[in-house]
Amino acid sequence: MTFACGKRLFALIMSPFYFFQSRRRRLKRQKWRKRLRRALFPFLLSLPPTVWGNVNDFALIEGVRIQPPAAAVLSPGTSQPNHPSPIHPLPPLELTAGRVLLQRYGCTTCHQFGKSTPAPTPGPALDAIAHKVSPTWLAAWLEDPFTYLPASRMPRVVLTPTERREIAAFLLGLSPGWRLPSRPDLPPDPYRGSDLFDALRCQQCHRVGGEGGLRGPALDRLGTKTSRRWLYAFLKAPHIAQPGTPSHSFHLVDQDALDLCEFLVRRAPSGAELPDDFTFSEQDTILAHRGLRIAIERGCFQCHAVRSLRGPSLPMPAAASTADSWLDHHRATGETILQFHFLPTARLAMHRALQDTTSIPNPVALPSDFWKLPIPPQGSTPEAYSPENRDLAPEACASCHVRQWEEWRNSRHARSLSPGLLGQLVDEENPGFIQHCLTCHAPLSEQYRTVTDGDFTPDHGITCAGCHVRAHRYFGPAKPDRRLTASRFTGGQHGDAVRTPAFRQSEFCAPCHQSDLAGLAFDGKLLQNTHGEWAASPHSAREETCQSCHMPDGQHFMTGIHDQVTVSRALDLEIDWKLSPETRHLRATVRIHNRGAGHHVPTYVTPAIFVKVALGDERGGVIDGTLQTRIVQRRIQLFENRELFDTRIPAGGAWLFEFASQLPAHAQLLTVVVEVDPDHFYRSFFEQYPSDSVQSASLIQQAHAQILDSPYILFVRTITLE
DSSP states (O other): OOHHHHHHHHHHHHGGGGGOOOGGGHHHHHHHHHHHHHHHHHHHHTSOGGGTOSOOSOEEETTEEEOOOOOOOBOTTOSSBOOOOOOOOOOOHHHHHHHHHHHHTTHHHHOOBTTOOOOOOSSOOOTTHHHHBOHHHHHHHHHOHHHHOTTOSSOOOOOOHHHHHHHHHHHHTOOOSSOOOOOOSOOOOHHHHHHHHHHTTGGGTSEETTEEOSSSOOOTTHHHHBOHHHHHHHHHOHHHHSTTOOOOSSOOOHHHHHHHHHHHHTTOOTTOOOOOOOOOOTTOHHHHHHHHHHHHHTTGGGTOOOGGGOOOOBOSSOOHHHHHHHHHHTTSOOTTSOOOOOOHHHHHHHHHHHHOOOOOOOOSSOOTTTTOSSBOOOOOOOTTSOHHHHOOSHHHHTTTOHHHHHHHTTSTTGGGSOHHHHHHHTTOOOHHHHHHHHHHHSOBHHHHHHHHTTOOOTTOSSOHHHHHEETTEEEEOOOTTSOOOTTOOOOOTTSSOEEOGGGGSGGGTHHHHBOOTTSOEETTEESOBHHHHHHTSHHHHTTOOHHHHHSGGGOSOOOOTTOHHHHHHHEEEEEEEEEOTTTOEEEEEEEEEEOSOSSOBSOSSSOEEEEEEEEEOTTSOBOTTOOEEEEEOEEEEGGGTEEEEEOOBOTTOEEEEEEEEEOOTTOOEEEEEEEEETTHHHHHHHHHOOOSSHHHHHHHHHHHHHTTTOOEEEEEEEEEOO
């Protein structure tokens, strides 16, 4: 059982006190609450060992470390303890740091290590960028790629104006090894180019104005980016202008290519403003040399390759003396040699990485202690790590993982450290109670100190590190084209990142979304049984996991009951009705099918779904006395430890509502409304919560205000009765 058991048992015992609202009883109530805390937590510790489940090795109870008895951790739905995962020992962090630095300084861009093939880069090669883009566009792109392309995968790299100018000088001085053909001196006709665009069916592969195919890039912004000369050359021979691009199925004569080029260039969005053109001296090689250094130091070559910079292959593993000579090579002076003066710790780590090609196979499962909660402190970071690798804040991850961060920061996981939770903790005097709450709401040990000190960051509950970092080792989902194998040295931003398919399995979510077998139960049913419901559903047999619905394609929105689109994909509404002409008696059957969710809907006790059926007149008004309401919910009575009712819809099941009514003379419509209230339980909870301080009352009031608008209409069906 997770920390929620202790919290809910405490709430169970304390619930009667939440209804005292008189100020005269406040001091007396506080006194009794302290007494009950002292009595409650020793009682919890006396429970069977399996009750503790996923908690830390110790709990802070009234300032005293109490070691719970050793116990096997039970997997949801099983009766056998977990066994250690078959994962090989991980290389030391010094080796990982060295591989990070080899990638960061561009070593893996210029040199091929051993007999392995260089790993593919996520960004495009930059060899032909000088021919392809205009200096004005390059200046704007380096300043902020999201201004030009809001969905850009490239992060915002902090550069001074001088550094942007130097990098631009380097990129615009690159030569792809071939010359652009000259444009013929013919007048272009953009209107004829538009007709050619339609006749050649270019939109089957390219999007224009938001419509078209996805095989090729969108073509709306070519005018602000691409030079006419390069675009003309690309239309004539795409496989030459941009190697690796398949040729078109058609051949364009000079006039056709000119007309089509002019049409595409003029499709630039109106109002696009770019800075003045950069001007460079053709003999200013020093500026370009500085630009190369800045590009390396800013990590550009972690994502982009420059084939013209290829250096000699380096046999791996290297002897100690050989590794020294390679690292010393870039301390020498010379116009063609980049000079690097590595810190002693960085040099030592890179030296180690050049001598050791040890890698790890992809583990099938995570280490057995991966979900030891709270997550133990990360410990000291290797000195060779870059600032981004040292920082556990999500904003550090956002420097590269822009899309994932943008999705996460608006998710319920980000807001798990919410005002409603903090309002219950600010007056709490027992650190053990606080730790139990934060075990899943803010699982990093580093977060515990910030919360207790009041120095926490709002909306930073379950962060990137909570799922992806353990002891400064990075874990993530396996990608078929980027797997680590023992015969391949790839380096990478995170060094020896552990890639495992466990991140795509439902068991990954269970530690915080499933009570253990001995967890808190009402009438024999676990309070939290989401993973158990999934395991017993048809979705489990079809290998449709939690991530299939809540994180499709690796998205980090992690939507659920609060999102109307997500719920509408899971449920279907079906209405059958029959009206007797003789008696004017109406019978209607309302069915809600759970076809999409792999668990009960709703799975928790906090939401409620209201199904309302009523008769209406010709204007759509509800006829008095005809409205009937039913609730889809699991409702419990905490302080009586019993379940009041459970009308939830299991996975693959259906919910039924039989509506019967004598039809009034003016009744012409049958209306069915399905309304979802994701925070139904918390409304009365926040209204009755007895805050002991102004800060607590303010937070609880803020939490109550946040859920006022959370209900939404899921379905509305209106049937004309004939």
